[in-house]
Amino acid sequence: MQMLDFIPDSPGYKGELKTTIVRSFVHLALLILFIVAIFAGALAFSSLGGCATSPLTPIHMAANITASSANAAEKMAVDAYAIEEQVALQSYESLEARKAAIAGVRAKWLPVWTSIAAFRGAYNAFAIALNIAETTVDKAPDLAAVQDAYKKLQEAWNDLQPLLRAFGVKDFTPDAGSH
Numbered sequence: 001m002q003m004l005d006f007i008p009d010s011p012g013y014k015g016e017l018k019t020t021i022v023r024s025f026v027h028l029a030l031l032i033l034f035i036v037a038i039f040a041g042a043l044a045f046s047s048l049g050g051c052a053t054s055p056l057t058p059i060h061m062a063a064n065i066t067a068s069s070a071n072a073a074e075k076m077a078v079d080a081y082a083i084e085e086q087v088a089l090q091s092y093e094s095l096e097a098r099k100a101a102i103a104g105v106r107a108k109w110l111p112v113w114t115s116i117a118a119f120r121g122a123y124n125a126f127a128i129a130l131n132i133a134e135t136t137v138d139k140a141p142d143l144a145a146v147q148d149a150y151k152k153l154q155e156a157w158n159d160l161q162p163l164l165r166a167f168g169v170k171d172f173t174p175d176a177g178s179h
Contacts, residue, residue: 059150066157076169081109115160122156125149
């Protein structure tokens, strides 16, 4: 009778066979799901284009932080300029005195606007150099050109900061201009 347990016609064997077949299908389905997940992950990683390993990424990130800080500082400078201009307008009653006061405020702030324009020019030159380096497909990117443009961007930012501080703009964090 013990041999009957292993014969396909015995009731115990058919139950074990069904359970084994179901378990095999479940394991196979899990294995297929696992393989699909690995393939999808590999596909998603490859679609990133290797941006994390690009030699341009750190320079690009640093330039974005600098530009965000400059944008916040510029907004604060515009606000400070507008207040100073309003004070100049309200301080005098005659039209000629107001015109002279406004001309004085504008002349005072001219170096700030000139420096901001120089910063924008340096940022645009950096953006162009970075774009050329990122879109070069037939050879290695020209890191020297990007680094040179970034150096000029940093120099323009370093020239702008003391002017902004002299005019009362002291916080250059990117969210400072939103308060």
